[in-house]
Amino acid sequence: MKRKYGNRKVTLDGHQFDSVREATRYSELKLLERAGQITDLGLQPRFELIPKQRRADGKAERACEYVADFRYTDTATGQLVIEDAKGVRTDTYVIKRKLLLQVHGISVREV
Structure with missing residues (x-):
């Protein structure tokens, strides 16, 4: 099956990443964490952008979330x-x- 953006899933340290770029960045961040330059490294943090709601007909609309790659x-x-x-x-x-x-006053750093 052809991938939409040409990414290849990669497994590293028991975590599955959506791309080689993401896995490589994880390795870099782990080194920075060991060196004490960053702390509290987390993967796939979720942020609610729009809360769950009900439409006029009573049906539920799911919340809208942003899932980042890393937080530290x-x-x-x-x-x-x-x-x-x-x-x-x-x-x-x-x-x-x-x-x-x-909504949250958080800027995303793109790498």
């Missing part, structure tokens, strides 16, 4: 960093990234 704390600044390993910037991604900034 930069020890030099103490700031929370949200990262996404991007190859193709889809329209959906751009809209969700802007909503994340509007």
Whole structure:
């Protein structure tokens, strides 16, 4: 089966990544964590952008979420960093990234 964006899934340290780029970035972040430059490395953090709702006919609408690739704390600044390993910037991604900034005040670092 041909992949939509040409990505190849990769398994590393028991985690499955959507692309080689994402797996490579994970390896880099693990090294930074061991060196003490970052802490609290997390994978696939979820952020609710639009809460679950009910339509006029009573049917439920699921919440809209943004799922980033990584989250960590930069020890030099103490700031929370949200990262996404991007190859193709889809329209959906751009809209969700802007909503994340509007709703939560969080900027996404693209690598």
